[in-house]
Amino acid sequence: QVQLVESGGGLVQPGGSLRLSCAASGIIFGIYTMAWYRQAPGKQRELVARITGGRTSTYADSVKGRFTISRDNGQDTVYLQMNGLKPEDTAVYYCNAKRVDTDYWGQGTQVTVSS
Numbered sequence: 083q084v085q086l087v088e089s090g091g092g093l094v095q096p097g098g099s100l101r102l103s104c105a106a107s108g109i110i111f112g113i114y115t116m117a118w119y120r121q122a123p124g125k126q127r128e129l130v131a132r133i134t135g136g137r138t139s140t141y142a143d144s145v146k147g148r149f150t151i152s153r154d155n156g157q158d159t160v161y162l163q164m165n166g167l168k169p170e171d172t173a174v175y176y177c178n179a180k181r182v183d184t185d186y187w188g189q190g191t192q193v194t195v196s197s
Contacts, residue, residue: 084108084186086177091191094167098195102162104177104188111158114181118151118162120173120193127176131162145171167195 090102102118117132131151133139139151148166153159160177172195177188 084179086179086186086188088175088177088188088191091175091193093194093196095197096168096195098167099163099165100167100193102164102175102177102191102193104160104162106158106160106177106179109158109179109186111153111179112155114179116151116153116160117178117180118160119176119178120171121176121190122170122173125173130175133160164193167193169195171195 085107087105088102090100092100094100112135115132115134118130119127120130121127129142130145131139131141131149133151133153150163152161172193174190174192176190179186
């Protein structure tokens, strides 16, 4: 059974930082491209950052220079370090594992940026 379990969300003030984690089980983690998506109320889910098994990463323009995605293949975990958070970063953040036509999602973790 495949599980992706996110953690690390919460309430933070503008300019603050959070680190999200996603622990995977039931997959050969190292061969999956891992990604973080987010969905704000009333908006479509959007890609935030993606990292391949070879650790090539890509980012949405809105988070470049502020967010960093990384992975630990020994711990089957992907991280999202979020710095300089803005109110518009408020959303539910989802972990995704993808390989060819196989797609898995976590349950999501809420990130709220507010003073």
